[in-house]
Amino acid sequence: MLPDELKKLLSERIASAEDPREQAVDAMFELQSYYGYMSDEAMTEASGLLGMTPLELEELATFYDHIYREPVGRYVIHVCDSAICWMHDHLSVVDHIRSQLNVEVGGTTADGLFTLLPVCCIGYCDRAPAMTINRRVFGRLTPEKIDRILTRLKDQAQFAETE
Numbered sequence: 001m002l003p004d005e006l007k008k009l010l011s012e013r014i015a016s017a018e019d020p021r022e023q024a025v026d027a028m029f030e031l032q033s034y035y036g037y038m039s040d041e042a043m044t045e046a047s048g049l050l051g052m053t054p055l056e057l058e059e060l061a062t063f064y065d066h067i068y069r070e071p072v073g074r075y076v077i078h079v080c081d082s083a084i085c086w087m088h089d090h091l092s093v094v095d096h097i098r099s100q101l102n103v104e105v106g107g108t109t110a111d112g113l114f115t116l117l118p119v120c121c122i123g124y125c126d127r128a129p130a131m132t133i134n135r136r137v138f139g140r141l142t143p144e145k146i147d148r149i150l151t152r153l154k155d156q157a158q159f160a161e162t163e
């Protein structure tokens, strides 16, 4: 259940829009930040706030790569799966991450730290192959660079746990 404060904020934003649907994606991002992903409960709440049917909202949610209908890890890795990155061997990037994290595309590591997902072009074509992790962009990926990034994130997670 959403806290009253967040519900009020979203209601005000939605009321100020010419068409409540304009606020649908932003509202889902807010709800996702609160719940961690767009759970069925979050979808129902969004549907009520926006005055959209669950089906209309579902169509929108499944269109956007960064709206998650399933739980995701602390770090969501989106590897670019579009033409320029294909030409720069994006499959070796995917394979390297899969083997290093022991996770399949669409899955989350057993420790809940990483989710691996494909994404359409992220506008970093001049630095292909590319990926984002929690919206931060990384380009010119090599196995060594990927290892450095993953090690740093694992260290950060460990550090956060010991704080």
Ligand code: FES
Residues within 6 Å of the ligand: 080, 081, 082, 083, 084, 085, 086, 121, 122, 123, 124, 125, 128, 129, 130
């Ligand atoms: S095709 Fe991969 S960043 Fe554009």
